[in-house]
Amino acid sequence: MSVLLFERDGDVARLTLNRPDAANALDLTLCEALFEAATECDGDASIRCVVLTGTGRMFCAGGDIGAMSAAGDKVGPIVGELASKLHLAMSRLARMNKPLVTLVNGPAAGAGYGLALSGDVVLAARSAVFSAAYGALGVSPDGGLTWLLPRLVGLRRAQEIIISNRRLSAEEAETMGLITRAIDDEALISEGMAVAGKLAAGATSAIGRTRDLLLASFGNSWETHLELEARGIATSISSVEGKEGVAAFLGKRKPDFRGAQ
Structure with a gap:
């Protein structure tokens, strides 16, 4: 067993x-x-x-x-x-x-x-x-x-x-x-x-970055964490998931993050 x-x-x-x-x-x-x-x-x-x-x-x-x-x-x-x-x-x-x-x-x-x-x-x-x-x-x-x-x-x-x-x-x-x-x-x-x-069904890459940020939040200084957030959202918005999310928002439809590979 x-x-x-x-x-x-x-x-x-x-x-x-x-x-x-x-x-x-x-x-x-x-x-x-x-x-x-x-x-x-x-x-x-x-x-x-x-x-x-x-x-x-x-x-x-x-x-x-x-x-x-x-x-x-x-x-x-x-x-x-x-x-x-x-x-x-x-x-x-x-x-x-x-x-x-x-x-x-x-x-x-x-x-x-x-x-x-x-x-x-x-x-x-x-x-x-x-x-x-x-x-x-x-x-x-x-x-x-x-x-x-x-x-x-x-x-x-x-x-x-x-x-x-x-x-x-x-x-x-x-x-x-x-x-x-x-x-x-x-x-x-x-x-x-x-x-x-x-x-x-969500944006798993963005969820992954969010998990990393949350784990690091107690150990980072305020400024360090703000910089990591800025870098993270810049990377996310440029990804296929980010592009799908923006397109879905503008198109007033539900995003298909599973298909955004």
Whole structure:
């Protein structure tokens, strides 16, 4: 059985964590498969949007604690390798020239928490809960959680959520701005794929530049970021997508960005 399902629905790729009997916990095999899939999605121009979700009742329980325990004295290097491979996959998904939609089908904990929040659009089933869980194990976070949470909810709330392991419902996560919105469980996949279809019909090159600008915004000075925006929009307006967008606006029609290759 494949630990990661890779399916295509037209120009939308759907990646599904597929270790339901292990709560979709992340072991090295799954992290390597996720990196390979992320690399393929990044490099395949026919894929215009990527959806990430999980099989079964959980989205992802984080790292595979059983595998870590079995590692004995080698647990440090093994967990380091596991986290590094996961981070490479997450980086590839964050830097690809197309949007990422995460569909949080159930509880997300540990590194699964960061993975859930990494989408441009994050839809969570109402049954989903979010738990950092690191403190209970006596470890510090991975999966980008200490980078993502302060940017999404502010430092003070991030400190409470991670350090005191505050458990959040999907509704609380929506109210805080942690996720895009909470969805009824039975509607999550259909609504998520509808969102992905709309994004896939958009100007993916421009979306890619927008993703880069947003990721860089906290590290750049005001003037540096303004210059990057100026260069980005100049490049975008000159592209086939930009020309199609302008022509559609002037022609009072809907743009066909899929056909603008």
